[in-house]
Structure formats: C-alpha cells, structure tokens
Amino acid sequence: MPLKYALIHEWLTPKATGGSELVVQEILNHINAxxxxxxxxxxxxxxxYxxxxxxxxxFLQNLPYARNGIQKYLPLLPLAIEQLDLRQYDVILSSSHAVAKGVITTPEQLxxxxxxxxxxYAWDLTFDYLQQSQLGNGVAGWVTRYLLHRLRxxxxxxxxRVDYFIANSEHTARRIWRCYRRKSTVxxxxVNVEAMPFLAQKEDFYLIVSRLVSYKQVSLIVRAFNQLQKPLVVIGTGPQMKYLRKMANSHIQILGWQPDDVVKKYMARAKAFVYAACEDFGIAxxxxxxxxxxxxxYGAGGALETVQDIRSYIDTGTGIFFKAQIEAALxxxxxxxxxxxNAFNPEYLRSHASQFSRQVFSDRYLNFLDKCSKKRPSLE
Structure with missing residues (x-):
C-alpha cells in the first residue's frame, strides 16, 4: 500500500516567493503530498502553480490582514501549527523557516x-525585530521579550518532533546544531539554472536584487556606490524604499519591484551582482x-559555499568577497x-551554478527520503 504524505509550509501568499517556496514547488513536482x-x-x-x-x-487564515503577512500574529503561530491534525499520514515533510516543524506527530509517523x-525572529534577528516592530521599550518591550523567550x-x-533534519547549507546546519543540538544533512x-539567460558580454552597471529590509544591507550598498560614483541598479521593494531613494545619488537607479523576465535581463547584462547580507544560502x-x-x-553564510573568490581560485573564480559589512570594505x-x-570566465560561472540545479536537488532529496523511510520498518 503506498505511503500517504503531508507537506507543511508556513505561509503561501503572492508575496512569499523565496527559496523556501521553490523547495515546496520542487517537492510537489515529485511527491504526491x-x-x-x-x-x-x-x-x-x-x-x-x-x-x-x-x-x-x-484559524490564522481568517484573521484581519493575514494576507499581508502573519508575522504580526507571531505569538499565535505555535498554537496554530499544533492545531493541524495529520494523523492520517505516514510521512510528514515540513518545509520550515519558522514553525512548520512544530506540527504534532505520532511515534508511528516519519x-x-x-x-x-x-x-x-526568535534567534538571530531578535533585536532587529524588537527595534523594527517598535516593541522594544517600556512595558510592551518586556512583554515582547518574554514572548520571544517562550518562543525560543x-x-x-x-x-x-523531527526524526531527520535537512539543512539548506552548511551554514544553516551549524545554526541548527547551535539552536537545537541536532545533526542535519545538507x-x-x-535553483532554476536552465531558466537564467546567459550573456558573456556585460554592460557597465552593477546590480542588486533584494527585499528592501534592514538586514539585507541594501543601504550599505547604496552608500558605498554613492562614494564610488559608479552606476548601480536596485531591484526590489520593501519598507526601506523611500529611505533608499532619498539617499541615492543620480547614478543609482532604484526600480522597485520588477517582473521575473525583467529581473533576469538585468541580471544577465550586469557587470557584477552585489550582495551585502549574510544569507543562509542565497539563491540570487x-x-x-x-x-x-x-x-x-559579503564573505559569510551561504555565500562561502556558492561563490569562489577569484583571488584564491584564479582560474575558476566566480566572484570576490568583502570581509565586513561596512562601506569601506565594499x-x-x-x-x-x-x-x-577580465579574468572571469562567464562559461565557467554558468557551469559552476549547475551544481545547484533543480535536478541535483530532487535527486538528493528523494534519495534521502528513501533512505530514511527504509530505516523505519513501521512504514513499510
């Protein structure tokens, strides 16, 4: 009898189009869940799709303004995820960057x-969350800190509640160990490498594509290019949009949100792609x-696993790192x-990116799932 699968993700909205949603889509392409x-x-x-x-x-589905994001209901997320009754399934697959892993399972389930x-919110960005939500001071600040403590x-x-962890990078695997003391497989x-247009000839501008939020450090890039007086194109939207447009000099274009085909064209034509955040992986x-x-x-996080600094790999370099999130370093x-x-080889860059393709992911994920299922005789 075939196994029954359930796949759990945090939220599915038109604004949620990052790497975690790509993982959900790829899993559904191969598993009937x-x-x-x-x-x-x-x-x-x-x-x-x-x-x-x-x-x-x-129940969060019916709360006011849920469509625009449920981070405002952060204290309710654990309660909500625990209300999902998944007892009918043999295998639970969670795609988690917040609370999805917290679903309640039985001993017979994998x-x-x-x-x-x-x-x-509970770990790395605790203090950013307190500052941006304006809940860091007074009585509200103490209540919020207590709620974050309980959330941790x-x-x-x-x-x-998880039998096996998969991490999206070695960087994330270290964070999983630090927070949970659990080992994980990377x-x-x-990455839809095949869909990205390839151009060997580049134009004279730099590019950043990102959500315009503080931890992405787009303001750092804009300030640095103000100093450099070199052309920069910024694609993305977010709460820092007005702030960035106000600080940017005339040689910096802040285009806001753009459709995928426009983003791809800019990415293919750019002299270089600039990124200053510490990402867990960094699909862009x-x-x-x-x-x-x-x-x-920025030479930290997942970038260290996907980019090869040309100063160390002169024949196979794919980029250059800077060591500190400060303007002078960038x-x-x-x-x-x-x-x-002129030392970069565009054809090699394309080849290097292929090791992160959708096919590589699906092969490794399905193989891992098969191995884990075989370790659980009750699921046979």
Missing amino acids: DLYALIDFESSNPKS LYQRQIGTT HICYCHSPMR QWDVLTAN IYPP LVEAQACGTPVIA VEAVEKFEMYQ
Missing part, C-alpha cells in the same frame, strides 16, 4: 524537516552566476573586482 500551511492565498491566485489546489490551513533557517523554548522543544535548495547569488555574471558578496571589493573583471 497533501499540502498544509498556516495561511493560503495562493490556491485562489490564477498565476500560481497552486491555483485551485486543496490546501489545509489554520517526520523529515527541510530547515531553511531556525526561526530568525517552544522552538527547541519541537526540534524533538541538501542545497533548487547562484542565479547571477548562472547568467555568467560575477558576484561581489568599496575596496568593487575596486578589486575591476582589477580582476
């Missing part, structure tokens, strides 16, 4: 969690390399890049 989420506004979206699909949700990141406790507790997320960095476009990136890296720019 029922899909669950805290909220779902994609099955009613005619442009979505989930259009008219049956998706199980929670639970495999693809962890994009331990919950950032719940997050660690629910790590014990399977890089799928791989997409740029698939276009034959070198990367100038300015120096851009100047170094221009010294080396």
Whole structure:
C-alpha cells in the first residue's frame, strides 16, 4: 500500500516567493503530498502553480490582514501549527523557516524537516525585530521579550518532533546544531539554472536584487556606490524604499519591484551582482552566476559555499568577497573586482551554478527520503 504524505509550509501568499517556496514547488513536482500551511492565498491566485489546489490551513487564515503577512500574529503561530491534525499520514515533510516543524506527530509517523533557517525572529534577528516592530521599550518591550523567550523554548522543544533534519547549507546546519543540538544533512535548495539567460558580454552597471529590509544591507550598498560614483541598479521593494531613494545619488537607479523576465535581463547584462547580507544560502547569488555574471558578496553564510573568490581560485573564480559589512570594505571589493573583471570566465560561472540545479536537488532529496523511510520498518 503506498505511503500517504503531508507537506507543511508556513505561509503561501503572492508575496512569499523565496527559496523556501521553490523547495515546496520542487517537492510537489515529485511527491504526491497533501499540502498544509498556516495561511493560503495562493490556491485562489490564477498565476500560481497552486491555483485551485486543496490546501489545509489554520484559524490564522481568517484573521484581519493575514494576507499581508502573519508575522504580526507571531505569538499565535505555535498554537496554530499544533492545531493541524495529520494523523492520517505516514510521512510528514515540513518545509520550515519558522514553525512548520512544530506540527504534532505520532511515534508511528516519519517526520523529515527541510530547515531553511531556525526561526530568525526568535534567534538571530531578535533585536532587529524588537527595534523594527517598535516593541522594544517600556512595558510592551518586556512583554515582547518574554514572548520571544517562550518562543525560543517552544522552538527547541519541537526540534524533538523531527526524526531527520535537512539543512539548506552548511551554514544553516551549524545554526541548527547551535539552536537545537541536532545533526542535519545538507541538501542545497533548487535553483532554476536552465531558466537564467546567459550573456558573456556585460554592460557597465552593477546590480542588486533584494527585499528592501534592514538586514539585507541594501543601504550599505547604496552608500558605498554613492562614494564610488559608479552606476548601480536596485531591484526590489520593501519598507526601506523611500529611505533608499532619498539617499541615492543620480547614478543609482532604484526600480522597485520588477517582473521575473525583467529581473533576469538585468541580471544577465550586469557587470557584477552585489550582495551585502549574510544569507543562509542565497539563491540570487547562484542565479547571477548562472547568467555568467560575477558576484561581489559579503564573505559569510551561504555565500562561502556558492561563490569562489577569484583571488584564491584564479582560474575558476566566480566572484570576490568583502570581509565586513561596512562601506569601506565594499568599496575596496568593487575596486578589486575591476582589477580582476577580465579574468572571469562567464562559461565557467554558468557551469559552476549547475551544481545547484533543480535536478541535483530532487535527486538528493528523494534519495534521502528513501533512505530514511527504509530505516523505519513501521512504514513499510
């Protein structure tokens, strides 16, 4: 008798289009699983691959303004995810960057969690969250800190509900160990390398594609290029849009949100792709390399696993790192890049990116799932 699969993700909305959603899509391409989420506004979206699909949700679906994001209901997320009744399934697959791994399972079920990141609100971005939500001061600040403390406790507790962890990078695997003291297997997320247009001849501008939020450090890039007086194109939207447009000099274009085909064209034509955030993996960095476009990136996190600094790999370099998230370090890296720019091999960049393709992901993920299932005789 075939096994019954359930796949759980945090939220499915038109604004959620990052790497975690690509993982969900790729899993569904290969596994016949029922899909669950805290909220779902994609099955009613005619442009979505989930259009008219049956998706199980929670009480958060009906709360005011849920469509625009449920981070505002952060204290309710653990309660909501625990209301999903998944007892009818043999295998639980969670795609988790917040609370999806916290679903309640039975001893007879197999639970495999693809962890994009331990919950950032509770761990790495605690103080950013307090500052940006304006809940860091006074009585509200103490209440919020207490709720985050309890959220961390719940997050660690629910790590014990997972049989096997998959991490999206070695960087994330170290964070999983630090937060949960659990080992994990690294399977890089799928990048649609084949869909990225390749151009060997580049134009005279730099590019950043990112959500315009503080931890992405786009303001650092804009300030550095103000100093450099070199052309920069910024694609993306977010709460820092007005702030960035106000600070940017005339040689910097801030285009806001753009459709995928426009983003791909800019990515293929750019002299280099610039990135200043510490990402768990960083799909955009791989997409740029698939276009034959070198990367100038902050040398931390997943970038260290996807980019090869040309100063260390003179024949196979795919970018240049800068060591600190400060303007002077980025300015120096851009100047170094221009010294080396003729040494980059666009064809090699494309080849290098292919190791992170959708096919590589699906092969490794399905093989891992098969091995884990065989270790659980009750599922045979």
